[in-house]
Amino acid sequence: MLFLSPLLLWFLAAASVPVAIHLINRRRHKTIQWAAMRFLLKATRESRGKKKLRHILILTCRTLALAALALAAARPVISGLTGWGGGSIDTVVLLLDRSASMEIRPGDGLESRRQIVLEKVRDVIGDLKPARLVLIDSAGGNPQEIPSPDVLAELSATAATDSGADFPAMLARAAEFLTEAQGRSEVWLVSDLQRASWRPDDERWHSARAALLALPQKPSLRVLSITGPTAANASVSLLSSRRTGGELLLDLEIQRSGEARGNSTIPLTTRINGGTTTDSLTVPGQSLRFQKRIPLPADTESGNGWVSIPADGNPRDNVAFFALVRRATSRAIATACFWGLPS
Amino acid sequence: MKHDFLDSVLLSRLGSLPIESRVPMMGNVAGKHRSPHRGSSVEFAEYRKYVAGDDTRRLDWKAFARSDRFYIKEFEADTNLRAYFVVDASGSMAFAGKGEPKIQYARRIAASLAYLLVNQGDAAGLSICTDKLHLEVPPSRRAAHLERFFSTLAKLEPSGETGLLDALHTIAEKIGQRAFVVILSDLFTDPAALGDALQHLRYRKHDISVFHLMDPLEIGFEFDRPHRFVDLEDGTVLVAEPTLIAEEYKSSLREFLSAVRAKCHDAAADYQLVTTDTPLEPLLRDFLTARMPKSKH
Structure with a gap:
């Protein structure tokens, strides 16, 4: 049996807690002078059988429940009926979410969710040793065979993107691929479970399910989710931009992560046609919408630029790009061609 | 009052109630x-x-x-009437769980009834029994005698195993004439042997009253964690988880109580199961009222 979070197996020690409490309680007894001893002795003799067995069973159940919780927290990867070396998998189809949210880091100084989950996948698949590993990433969408799980993190097909993910489409694509695959197969969905990526109301889930059920050998589906706490994050997005007279008006929005409270001062850097300026913004609460006016030199015809905030929990949402052009004047040119006219 | 087991208010309230005998008595002087x-x-x-x-x-x-x-x-x-108060002074009578010690409760009952008896011209005697001791204060009608009765009760120290059965047989043999025998004990003995002792008393035509004293904790058996139980009589030690054995304990106790009650009824004894948290006044008032002939109610 393999575990995605083997460190959490240390919590198996918690299974001994009920036994420890039982033993401590037995030692914690209070002494009492007792008169009706004959009934006590008789009761003790009578309760030795069933009661003791029931007590042991309850204790065992508590111990097993805690052990099961610890095992579940360690996220076991079970193959085959029993999970103990029972199955040899021929094909693993890896559906990788490469959306921008996968670049969120669980904490300061840690790697992004995408990098963490790729490492786990590499370790687990390295242990499972399937015959084929096929990757369908959310940006490319086409199946590509991976020669070794060790190269997963180095592939451009597993690199960060700013795009979203479409799991119904990816699953349908996996089902399509598996029609040609032989032997036992598993489909691994690697994601941070963002609603925008999973689209639970999408009708295509039905067709994807039907396609998977129609396969001659039904694959097992495994969701490798990576969620949990994240490092503090702020994002900047451009809502609209327009040019009025000699100014460029940018409607911007800065959002802070859900746990953010109070005011926060964030430096906002603006770069346009090579010139850079930095302003300080005070963001009250979790979001701030504002309009930024950028004066343009009189002879500016076109250009581009970006606004950015400092790197934080998710480096993929710290920059917003924009372009400016002078509105083209519509001109109509009437032309007439005359063929066959004598010169 | 000199002794803490005597309550003057209680005695003055109960003073108007006579202590009647349920069977004809054979006294040596004229009486009630x-x-x-x-x-x-x-x-x-x-x-x-x-x-x-x-x-x-x-x-x-x-x-x-x-x-x-x-x-x-x-x-x-x-x-007149002669009353014998048989007080069990075994170690188990020292038990005090939620109520007062059983021996103290027995002292209060014996002292109050003895006072009332002497006050109405009857005689009260005391018999204290353990496995090693059988101390007797012979019955007397004199008011001065009460002080001896009370001081013997006050000096009483429960210890050892019960000698109640032997004491009952001895009293049955020893008292020649009919008497009022009041037994104050937790009756932790064999119910069959107790039945024999009570039948012996009945054969001698004594009027028997049994105050079966139990602590509320002994009946309820409410504990929330393991306890080390030490027997008050022979020092036997038992470490047990009360919640695991409570059901069997209560069932065994119920069986014992019903056996004792049946033996008392068989011997025509006036049986009262009393927990030591019961207020004494209503208990004695009901006891005395129930003994009165129907015409005097």
Whole structure:
């Protein structure tokens, strides 16, 4: 049996807690002078059988429940009926979410969710040793065979993107691929479970399910989710931009992560046609919408630029790009061609 | 009051209630209680036929005039009552869980009833029993005697195993005349043997009352964690988880209580199961009222 979070197996020690409490309680007894001893002795003799067995069973159940919780927290990867070396998998189809949210880091100084989950996948698949590993990433969408799980993190097909993910489409694509695959197969969905990526109301889930059920050998589906706490994050997005007279008006929005409270001062850097300026913004609460006016030199015809905030929990949402052009004047040119006219 | 087991307020409240005997008593002086013999009280008992040798002064001439037969008119004889308080002083009587120690409760009952008895002209005696000791204070009607009764009760220290059965058999054999025997004990002994002892008393025509004293904790058996139980009588130690054995304990105790009750009823004893948190006044008031003849209620 393999575990995605083997460190959490240390919590198996918690299974001994009920036994420890039982033993401590037995030692914690209070002494009492007792008169009706004959009934006590008789009761003790009578309760030795069933009661003791029931007590042991309850204790065992508590111990097993805690052990099961610890095992579940360690996220076991079970193959085959029993999970103990029972199955040899021929094909693993890896559906990788490469959306921008996968670049969120669980904490300061840690790697992004995408990098963490790729490492786990590499370790687990390295242990499972399937015959084929096929990757369908959310940006490319086409199946590509991976020669070794060790190269997963180095592939451009597993690199960060700013795009979203479409799991119904990816699953349908996996089902399509598996029609040609032989032997036992598993489909691994690697994601941070963002609603925008999973689209639970999408009708295509039905067709994807039907396609998977129609396969001659039904694959097992495994969701490798990576969620949990994240490092503090702020994002900047451009809502609209327009040019009025000699100014460029940018409607911007800065959002802070859900746990953010109070005011926060964030430096906002603006770069346009090579010139850079930095302003300080005070963001009250979790979001701030504002309009930024950028004066343009009189002879500016076109250009581009970006606004950015400092790197934080998710480096993929710290920059917003924009372009400016002078509105083209519509001109109509009437032309007439005359063929066959004598010169 | 000099002794802490005597409550003057309680005694003054109960003073108006007489302690009646449920069976005719055989006292040595005149008193308030019925005697099995005919006597010279004002209360008519019965007519019986004249036999040769009867005192002709007791002939009822009116009955002779009506029936032309000789009848002797008989009257009830009133006598006094002698009470024996048998107090179990075994180690188990020292138990105090939620109520006061059982021995203290027994002291209060014995002292209060003895005071009331002597106050109405009857005699009260005390018998204290353990497996090693059988101490007796003979019954007496004198008020000065009460002080000896009370001081013996006050010095009482429960210890050892119970000697109640031997004490009951001894009393049954020793007391020649009918008496009022009050047993104050937790009765932690074999119910069958207890039944034999009570039958022995009944055979001697004694009026038996049993106050079966139990602590509320002994009946409820409410504990929230393991306890090391040490027997008050022989020092046996048992470490147990009360929640695991409570059901069996209560069932065993219920069985014992019903066996004791049945044995008491078989011996026509007045049985009262009393928990030591019961207020004494209503207990004694009900006890005395229940003993009164129906006509006096």
